[in-house]
Amino acid sequence: MNLHEEMLVIGKQAKQSSQILAKTNTGQKNNALEAIAQQLERQHQMLVTANDQDLKAGKTNGLDEALLDRLALNENRIASMMEGLRQMIALPDPIGEMTELKYRPTGIQVGKMRVPLGVVGIIYESRPNVTIDAAGLCLKSGNATILRGGSEAIHSNQAINACIQKGLEQAGLPPTAVQIIKTTDRAAVGELIQMADYVDVIIPRGGKGLIERITQEAKIPVIKHLDGICHTYIDDKAEIEKAINVAYNAKTQRYGTCNTMETLLVAKHIAKQVLPSLAEKYQTTGVELRGCQLTQALLPNITAATEEDWQTEYLAPILSIRIVDGLDAAIEHINTYSSQHTDAIITEDWSRARRFLTEVDSSSVMVNASTRFADGFEYGLGAEIGISTDKFHARGPVGLEGLTSQKFIVFGDGHIRQ
Numbered sequence: 001m002n003l004h005e006e007m008l009v010i011g012k013q014a015k016q017s018s019q020i021l022a023k024t025n026t027g028q029k030n031n032a033l034e035a036i037a038q039q040l041e042r043q044h045q046m047l048v049t050a051n052d053q054d055l056k057a058g059k060t061n062g063l064d065e066a067l068l069d070r071l072a073l074n075e076n077r078i079a080s081m082m083e084g085l086r087q088m089i090a091l092p093d094p095i096g097e098m099t100e101l102k103y104r105p106t107g108i109q110v111g112k113m114r115v116p117l118g119v120v121g122i123i124y125e126s127r128p129n130v131t132i133d134a135a136g137l138c139l140k141s142g143n144a145t146i147l148r149g150g151s152e153a154i155h156s157n158q159a160i161n162a163c164i165q166k167g168l169e170q171a172g173l174p175p176t177a178v179q180i181i182k183t184t185d186r187a188a189v190g191e192l193i194q195m196a197d198y199v200d201v202i203i204p205r206g207g208k209g210l211i212e213r214i215t216q217e218a219k220i221p222v223i224k225h226l227d228g229i230c231h232t233y234i235d236d237k238a239e240i241e242k243a244i245n246v247a248y249n250a251k252t253q254r255y256g257t258c259n260t261m262e263t264l265l266v267a268k269h270i271a272k273q274v275l276p277s278l279a280e281k282y283q284t285t286g287v288e289l290r291g292c293q294l295t296q297a298l299l300p301n302i303t304a305a306t307e308e309d310w311q312t313e314y315l316a317p318i319l320s321i322r323i324v325d326g327l328d329a330a331i332e333h334i335n336t337y338s339s340q341h342t343d344a345i346i347t348e349d350w351s352r353a354r355r356f357l358t359e360v361d362s363s364s365v366m367v368n369a370s371t372r373f374a375d376g377f378e379y380g381l382g383a384e385i386g387i388s389t390d391k392f393h394a395r396g397p398v399g400l401e402g403l404t405s406q407k408f409i410v411f412g413d414g415h416i417r418q
Contacts, residue, residue, distance in 0.1 A: 003183065007191040010146055011198030013176035014119045018144035021177055022116050026093040028171055029140055036136065036167030037085040040078060043163050047073055050159035051128065058152050066256035066315045070126035071153055081132045084383035088140045091381075094400050095142045098409065109411040114404045116142035118200035121192050122385065123148045123214060125206035128156035133376075133383035134203075135164050135178045141403040144177050146199065148192060150206070151184035158182065193218040203398070205386045208313075223398060225363075225389035227313045227339035228258030230371045233330040233356070234274055235347035236267035242368065243270075243346040244278050250344065250370040252285050256315045258387060259342050259364075259374040263310060264321045265330045271298060271323045287317045294323040310337045327352050331359050338362055340389040342374035363389050363396040 001009070021029075040047065051073035058068055094114045101111035120143045124130045131147055138145035149157040161180040168175050181188050193202055196219045203223045204214040211224050232250050234243045250261035266274055271294070279289060279299050290305040302321075309320040310333070324330050327345075334343050344366035345356040353367040364374040374397065376384025381399025388394045394402035 003185060003187055004191060006183075007181075007188060007195065008198075010179050010181065011119070011195045014144040014146050014179060015198045017174045017177040018116065018118045018142075020174055021139070021142045021144055022095075022118075024142065024173065026095075028173065029093070029142070030089045032139055032167055032171035032173050033085045033089050033136055034167075035170040036132070036164050037082045039163035039166050040082050040085075040132070040160075043159070044075075044078060046162075047078060047156070047159050048075075050155040053155040054128075054153050061152070063152060064316075067126050067152070069254070069256045071128070071156070073128055073156055077129055080377070081129050084133055084377055085136045087377070087380070088136050088383065088400070091140070091400060093140065094404050099406075101411075106415060106417070107412070108415050111409050111411075112406040113409045114401075114406055117403055117405055118143060119198060120145045120385075120403060121148070121195075121199045121202045121220070122146070123189055123192065123202065123204045123206070123210070125150035125210060126152060127205075128153045128160060130205060131157050131160045131180070132164070134385050137383055137385045137400060137403060139168075139173075139177065141400045143403055144179075146179050146181065146192060148181040148189055154182075154184055189214075190217065193220060196220050201393075203386050221393070223386065223388045223390060223394055223402075225258065225339065225341060225387050228260065228341045228387075229263065229311070229313050229337060229339040230259055230261050230341055230374075231263045231265055231330075231334050231338060231343045232261045232371060233265040233324075233327075233334070233343075233345045234267060234270060235327060235330075235345055235349065235352055236269040237349035237352060238267075238270060238274075238346040239348055240270075240273055243274055244281070246344070246346055246368065246370050247274075247278055248281050250372055251282065251287060251319050252317075253370065253372045255317050257372070258313070259371050260315070261344075261371050262312065262314055262318075262320065263333075263337070264319060265324050265333060266295075266321065267326050267330070268294065268323050269326075271295075275299060275321070275323075282319065285317070287319055289319055289321060291321040292323060295321045298323075313339070327355065331356065334360055334362075341387060342366065342371045344369060344371050363387065 097114040289302040340362045342364040376397035384397040
C-alpha cells in the first residue's frame with residue numbers, strides 16, 4: 001500500500017473503534033487505563049532505552065536544549081505519566097451525563113447528554129509524554145485517537161505505544177482504539193488533516209509553524225494555540241517576597257513549556273524593591289534579561305528590550321522586563337502582546353485582582369500563582385491533550401470534558417405536536 005492507502009486503513013479502523021468505545025462502560029475504560037499504567041511501570045527500562053536512542057539522535061542532529069528537554073523521558077516523567085492515568089481513573093466519566101432536563105409546556109422533557117467527539121487526530125512534536133496523555137484522555141472520554149508524534153521521538157513513542165496496545169488488549173478493547181502513525185514521512189500529516197470522513201477533530205501541539213500549517217490546510221475542525229507568550233504583573237500592592245518567589249518560579253521551573261513566563265511587568269512604585277533582588281536570582285541560574293529603558297536604569301548590565309521581545313515566546317532562559325505605571329498599563333500591555341494563553345497578577349489588593357481577572361482576555365488568568373500551573377495535571381484534569389486559546393469548542397487546558405460534545409435528548413410519553 002502507498003501512504004494514502006495506509007492512512008485510509010488507519011482512519012477506517014479508528015472510526016470502527018470509536019463506535020465500540022462510545023458504548024464501552026466506565027469500568028472497562030478504567031481497567032484499560034490501569035493496565036496501561038502497569039505496563040509503563042513494568043516496561044520502565046524499555047522506555048528509558050528507547051528514549052536514549054532518541055536523545056542521542058537529537059544531539060547528533062543538533063536539537064537545542066529546549067527541544068532535548070521536551071524529548072527527555074526520565075523516571076519522574078514516567079511516574080507522572082502513570083499518575084496522570086490514575087488521576088483519570090479517579091475522575092467521573094463524562095459520557096452519558098444528562099443535564100439541564102426541563103419540562104416544556106407541551107409536556108415533553110428536554111435536556112442534554114454528553115457524548116464523545118468520535119475520532120481525535122493529534123499531531124505533536126518532541127514530547128513523548130503527550131502520547132500517553134492523549135491516549136488516556138481519549139480513551140476515558142470514549143474517543144478513538146490517531147497519534148502522529150515528531151520524528152525525533154519515534155523510538156520513545158513506539159515503546160509507549162507497545163504499552164498502550166498491551167493494556168487495551170488486557171481490558172478487552174480494540175488495539176486500534178489508539179493508533180500511532182509509524183512513518184516519519186511528513187506527508188502523513190497532510191493525509192491525516194484531510195480525512196474528514198474518518199476524523200472528527202485535529203489537535204496540533206508543537207511549534208507555531210506546525211500549528212499555522214495545520215490551521216490553514218485542515219479540512220477538519222482544529223483545537224489549537226499558536227504561542228505561549230505568558231506574563232506576570234507585579235502590582236505595587238504585592239508582597240515583595242511572594243512576588244519574587246512566584247516570578248522566579250514562573251520563568252525558571254522549566255524553560256521549554258508554553259506556560260512559562262516570557263515577559264515580566266512591574267509597577268514603577270515597587271520596581272526598586274523587587275527588580276534588583278529578582279534579577280540576581282535570575283542571573284545565578286543563567287537567565288538572560290532584556291529590559292525597557294526604566295528597567296535598564298535599575299539594572300544597567302542587561303540588554304535593551306525591543307518591540308520584537310514583547311512579541312516573542314522564547315522557550316529558553318531569556319526574559320523581557322517592562323516597568324509600567326500601574327494596573328491599567330499592565331492590562332493594556334498584556335491585551336496587546338499576550339497570546340491569550342496564561343497571565344498572572346501578584347497583588348494583595350483584591351479589587352485589583354478582580355479587575356485583572358475580568359479584563360485580561362486569556363484562557364487562564366491567575367492571582368498570586370505561577371503561570372506554570374496552567375496545566376491539565378495541575379488543574380485536576382488528570383492530564384491535558386493540549387491548551388486551547390480558541391474560544392470554541394474548548395478553552396484552556398483540554399481534558400475529558402473538552403473531548404466531548406453534547407446532544408439534545410427528549411423524553412415523552414406518546415406526545416405529538418399539534
